[in-house]
Amino acid sequence: MKNERPETSPFFARDRDQHPPAYTPWYKTSVLRSPQRALISLEGTASEITGPVFGHSRLNEFDNDLILNYARPGQMPIGPRILVHGRVMDERGCGVDGALVEMWQANAGGRYRHKKETYLAPLDPDFGGVGRTITDADGYYWFKTIMPGPYPWPNGVNDWRPAHIHFSIFGHGFAQRLITQMYFEGDPLIPLCPIVRTIPDPAAISRLIAPLDMNATIPMDMRAYKFDIVLRGRRSTLFENRKEGN
Amino acid sequence: MVQPLGYLKESPSQTAGPYVHIGCTPNFAGIHGIFEQDLGAGPLYDEKARGERIAVNGMVIDGGGNPLKDALVEIWQADADGLHNSPSETRGTADPHFRGWGRSPGDMETGEFLFETIKPGRVPFRDGRLMAPHITFWIVARGINLGLHTRMYFPEEVEANAADPVLLRIEHRNRVPTLIARKEGEGLYRFDIRLQGEGETVFFDI
Numbered sequence: 001m002k003n004e005r006p007e008t009s010p011f012f013a014r015d016r017d018q019h020p021p022a023y024t025p026w027y028k029t030s031v032l033r034s035p036q037r038a039l040i041s042l043e044g045t046a047s048e049i050t051g052p053v054f055g056h057s058r059l060n061e062f063d064n065d066l067i068l069n070y071a072r073p074g075q076m077p078i079g080p081r082i083l084v085h086g087r088v089m090d091e092r093g094c095g096v097d098g099a100l101v102e103m104w105q106a107n108a109g110g111r112y113r114h115k116k117e118t119y120l121a122p123l124d125p126d127f128g129g130v131g132r133t134i135t136d137a138d139g140y141y142w143f144k145t146i147m148p149g150p151y152p153w154p155n156g157v158n159d160w161r162p163a164h165i166h167f168s169i170f171g172h173g174f175a176q177r178l179i180t181q182m183y184f185e186g187d188p189l190i191p192l193c194p195i196v197r198t199i200p201d202p203a204a205i206s207r208l209i210a211p212l213d214m215n216a217t218i219p220m221d222m223r224a225y226k227f228d229i230v231l232r233g234r235r236s237t238l239f240e241n242r243k244e245g246n
Numbered sequence: 247m248v249q250p251l252g253y254l255k256e257s258p259s260q261t262a263g264p265y266v267h268i269g270c271t272p273n274f275a276g277i278h279g280i281f282e283q284d285l286g287a288g289p290l291y292d293e294k295a296r297g298e299r300i301a302v303n304g305m306v307i308d309g310g311g312n313p314l315k316d317a318l319v320e321i322w323q324a325d326a327d328g329l330h331n332s333p334s335e336t337r338g339t340a341d342p343h344f345r346g347w348g349r350s351p352g353d354m355e356t357g358e359f360l361f362e363t364i365k366p367g368r369v370p371f372r373d374g375r376l377m378a379p380h381i382t383f384w385i386v387a388r389g390i391n392l393g394l395h396t397r398m399y400f401p402e403e404v405e406a407n408a409a410d411p412v413l414l415r416i417e418h419r420n421r422v423p424t425l426i427a428r429k430e431g432e433g434l435y436r437f438d439i440r441l442q443g444e445g446e447t448v449f450f451d452i
Binding site for chain 1: 262268281314335388390441
């Protein structure tokens with residue numbers, strides 16, 4: 001944690017043009033799960049602009065090493081070894097320290113470790129597919145994993161998900177809560193994917209595609225992909241209308 | 247030409263997908279041995295916490311009346327004195343025995359979520375008026391493209407609810423009851439969240 005007073009002002013209004021609308025019928029599950037009424041707009045109160053702290057002490061040594069955190073002793077999962085790293089920032093470009101970053105993914109064959117998953121690709125006995133980390137004072141995070149495989153899913157008759165890693169990010173306020181997915185540079189399935197195409201703006205989609213980062217690659221070990229994540233920014237406290245004593 | 251403002255854009259949301267529980271509640275999903283316990287699981291209080299113990303259960307229901315069995319629900323709320331256990335809390339120090347944040351997967355068979363918490367105190371609105379006691383909810387699932395924010399209020403708080411600045415903002419008054427839980431017993435509340443159609447829950451753009 002930075003040795004500064006925590007910020008207490010509301011967040012910038014969310015720019016919903018950067019996000020998928022709720023109703024995206026080409027992604028069929030959204031049809032019955034999309035609210036139809038207008039959202040009620042509300043400037044953040046203490047109930048939304050505050051949030052819990054996740055201490056680094058909660059983490060175990062291998063929480064951010066998906067190559068080792070489920071592997072049997074002396075074993076490792078099959079697949080291309082990669083390092084994923086980047087910064088969690090807010091819309092002002094400030095690093096978000098202490099952010100909880102949780103990630104989950106399929107194995108190299110495109111199979112998730114889940115009892116409702118039926119894809120015929122095999123489970124990897126050494127791969128759980130889940131990890132977590134907390135950003136440092138500059139908002140930086142990293143984790144090691146296996147490159148996930150693409151997989152088919154029941155939506156259209158022949159829809160495939162591009163290789164992706166799911167991210168859940170918890171910044172400083174409940175209103176900053178975000179779940180998203182990271183895609184990999186050069187994957188030809190990205191523009192074909194109905195879930196990717198829920199995002200209307202191509203420039204917004206590009207901000208979910210992680211580039212290969214040769215400078216962070218570990219020679220003779222693993223390639224690196226860089227994935228920066230941007231959470232909502234906070235309004236400046238300097239110009240707040242505040243009551244005496246606040 | 248003018249100087250660029252230089253703000254970044256928020257990363258776009260993507261659905262949590264069908265396997266959000268692998269990432270957020272792996273032990274619930276059957277993946278053991280990585281984390282000792284799932285974050286946000288269990289009661290939000292320990293035995294020394296102040297306030298009335300309550301349980302909140304409910305379901306997230308789609309536009310066809312079907313409970314979601316793959317949702318993830320998170321709550322965030324004040325302690326019994328209306329203070330949040332957060333570094334951004336400026337009005338005082340919250341009860342250290344109450345963490346204020348919880349996360350519950352819907353049961354894989356029934357879709358029921360459950361939170362064991364305490365009844366929150368009142369928190370001021372931005373202009374200083376007190377809001378009625380409430381719990382802030384956030385819902386994600388397969389088919390939800392951007393997490394949904396809503397609030398649960400308490401049915402016995404008739405006067406406070408009637409004066410609540412957030413509830414007063416809801417133009418269509420017949421929608422207000424979608425935010426008020428049903429009391430099903432001493433300290434037991436039910437709060438079903440309807441994503442669409444008749445009785446669609448009020449969701450907030452915060």
